Amino acid sequence: MAAAASAAAWNFAPNEALLGLTAHSVRGALGRVKAGMVADDGGGGGGARPVIPMGQGDPSLFPCFRTAPEAVDAVAGALRSGEHNCYSSCVGLEPARRSIAQHLSNDLPYELSPDDVYLTNGCAQAIEIICSVLARPGANILVPRPGYLFYEARAVFNGMEARYFDLLPEKDWEVDIDGVQAIADKNTVAMVIVNPGNPCGNVYSYEHLAKVAETARNLGIFVITDEVYAHLTFGERKFVPMGVFAAVAPVFTLGSISKRWVVPGWRLGWIVTNDPNGVFQNTKVVDSIKSYLDISSDPPTFVQGAIPNLLKNTKDEFFNKTIKILRETADICWEKLKGINAITCPSKPEGSMFVMVKLDLTCLPDIKDDMDFCCRLAKEELVVLLPGCAVGYKNWLRITFAIDPSSLEDGLDRLRSFCLRHSKLTK
Ligand SMILES: *Cc1c(COP(=O)(O)O)cnc(C)c1O
Numbered sequence: 001m002a003a004a005a006s007a008a009a010w011n012f013a014p015n016e017a018l019l020g021l022t023a024h025s026v027r028g029a030l031g032r033v034k035a036g037m038v039a040d041d042g043g044g045g046g047g048a049r050p051v052i053p054m055g056q057g058d059p060s061l062f063p064c065f066r067t068a069p070e071a072v073d074a075v076a077g078a079l080r081s082g083e084h085n086c087y088s089s090c091v092g093l094e095p096a097r098r099s100i101a102q103h104l105s106n107d108l109p110y111e112l113s114p115d116d117v118y119l120t121n122g123c124a125q126a127i128e129i130i131c132s133v134l135a136r137p138g139a140n141i142l143v144p145r146p147g148y149l150f151y152e153a154r155a156v157f158n159g160m161e162a163r164y165f166d167l168l169p170e171k172d173w174e175v176d177i178d179g180v181q182a183i184a185d186k187n188t189v190a191m192v193i194v195n196p197g198n199p200c201g202n203v204y205s206y207e208h209l210a211k212v213a214e215t216a217r218n219l220g221i222f223v224i225t226d227e228v229y230a231h232l233t234f235g236e237r238k239f240v241p242m243g244v245f246a247a248v249a250p251v252f253t254l255g256s257i258s259k260r261w262v263v264p265g266w267r268l269g270w271i272v273t274n275d276p277n278g279v280f281q282n283t284k285v286v287d288s289i290k291s292y293l294d295i296s297s298d299p300p301t302f303v304q305g306a307i308p309n310l311l312k313n314t315k316d317e318f319f320n321k322t323i324k325i326l327r328e329t330a331d332i333c334w335e336k337l338k339g340i341n342a343i344t345c346p347s348k349p350e351g352s353m354f355v356m357v358k359l360d361l362t363c364l365p366d367i368k369d370d371m372d373f374c375c376r377l378a379k380e381e382l383v384v385l386l387p388g389c390a391v392g393y394k395n396w397l398r399i400t401f402a403i404d405p406s407s408l409e410d411g412l413d414r415l416r417s418f419c420l421r422h423s424k425l426t427k
Contacts (some may be wrong), residue, residue: 021153029390030055032371037378052403052411055374055384057198057353058264059402064325065262068318071310075266078305088301090293092119092270096307100270103311104253107241108274116273118289121299123228123256123269128154129296130224130252130271133288134189135160142180142191146356146393148198148226164392165191169346169356173202177215184219190252191221196229196239199391199398200356201330201349203237206244213245222250222279228259228269231319234327235350243274250275257310259353262322268303326353329401329408336412342419343397353402356388359395364422370395376422381414 022028033055040049059065078084091097097117105112120126127150134141135158143151145164152162163183166176180191193212195204204212216223225242233239242251256269271289273280280286298304330349337345337355342363349355359370367373370387374397377383388396401408 017157021157025149025153026056026386026390029371029374029387030384033374033378033384033387036375037382037384040382049382050407050410051382051384052407052414053384054400054403054408054411055386055398057259057400057402059353060262060264062404062407064404065322065402067262068314070313070315070318071257071261071263071306074306074309074313075303077309078302081305084302084305086301088119088298088304090298091290092117092298093301093304093307096304099308099311100272104241104243104255104272107239108243110246110276112272112274116275118271118293119299119304120256120269120271121297122258122264122267123226123254124150125296125299126254126256126269126271127151127226129289129292130254131155131160132158133285133292138187139189140185140187141189142183142221144175144192144194146199146388146391146396146398147192148194149390149392151192152392163188167197167200167202169200169358172347173197173200173356174204174208175212177211180215181219184221186220188219188221190224191216191219192224192226193242194226194229195242196233196351197354198226198229198352199354199386199393200347201352201354202347203233203235203239203351205237206240209240209242209245210248212242213248213251216249222252224252224254227253227255229352230255230260232260232323232326232353233351234323234330235348237350239351241274243272246274247276250277250279257307260319260322261310261314266300266303268299268307325405326402329403329405330355332405332408333399333401333412336409336416337399340412340416340419341423343415349401353400355399355401356391356393357397357399359388359397361395363424364419365424366422370397373397377415377418381418383411383414383418385415 097114100117101112101114131154140161143162144167155162165179167173251274253272258264334348342360343357345357374385374387386398
């Protein structure tokens with residue numbers, strides 16, 4: 001056997017840019033939080049304590065969030081038909097695009113056409129595509145803070161600069177419009193909003209979205225709206241799509257079935273152009289999306305084939321049930337958090353599955369920062385939360401309340417005893 005060649009003899013090396021980027025991703029942060037956690041196997045007499053997963057927004061494992069039977073039937077039917085074992089076209093199957101166009105048009109003052117819809121591997125690939133087609137040397141994109149850092153990672157990986165504008169906690173996490181104007185320049189191409197919000201649980205009003213559209217118009221940029229939590233609202237405000245304002249400034253709407261149908265593993269999302277004035281056609285941005293799709297992989301054809309029946313047959317009963325549980329768990333969260341001295345919650349969540357809370361480290365003398373807090377909480381209490389650094393907001397926490405209500409109560413009680421134990425007030 002030949003001796004192994006020394007490392008220096010090879011021409012290849014890892015892409016260093018990637019190593020830096022994942023450090024701040026949700027998955028990267030949760031990996032660190034869970035690293036020191038030893039699951040309680042129940043040995044030694046006492047009952048086992050389950051791990052409470054309040055870090056990632058994926059409720060699909062809980063029976064109370066199981067997807068609609070009509071959605072399962074739609075996929076099973078698409079498989080059994082034998083018609084969806086082929087490659088799809090690169091923009092996606094026409095019937096799926098048509099039904100998504102109709103579905104979204106229900107909430108709009110104009111009709112979308114199937115040609116406005118591009119199917120993607122979940123909303124994540126929609127983000128990847130948008131950030132790739134916009135990247136050109138010197139361009140920058142405006143992203144919210146706190147935010148969903150996947151946008152920043154994809155922008156930076158493509159050589160585009162990400163600039164942050166603030167969301168205002170004292171104003172239900174509205175966009176700091178003055179801040180947007182202050183950081184934009186002639187190389188700014190777009191601004192991103194996430195509505196309903198991840199990580200903040202906010203839902204924007206019609207009036208606020210109108211202001212966002214005007215601001216984009218004045219800056220000569222378009223709006224990318226991440227509506228992956230569309231219609232997942234349980235407070236006073238109803239969901240209004242950004243596309244309503246597309247005649248003011250053009251809008252790319254990104255979405256998927258992952259969250260509303262609770263099937264993130266099915267990998268079906270979309271990019272939709274909301275553009276009644278044809279700006280994206282004239283500027284040829286749509287051509288670059290098609291070109292990108294020519295050189296990337298498609299969502300599974302049988303899931304595309306299931307979309308018309310999935311959208312048509314899913315009953316309101318299913319959506320209402322999900323909303324009812326989220327309303328209940330958001331209430332539990334809000335009430336229980338009030339009783340925890342080291343944590344403040346600026347506003348009650350009205351949509352999505354998350355709430356942002358502020359850590360008061362002066363109450364917790366032996367805790368260094370948000371990451372330290374989450375690592376020790378996981379280790380001592382088997383409760384997983386996302387440290388704020390993973391959403392660009394140091395020393396805050398993102399809590400996912402989309403878990404079954406009794407686990408949530410258990411998790412928040414453990415969070416409370418952890419804070420009490422580490423708090424100097426109890427000494
Ligand atoms: C979950 C999530 C996504 C990704 O959705 P997929 O359809 O599972 O790829 C995108 N944006 C936000 C804000 C999310 O929370």
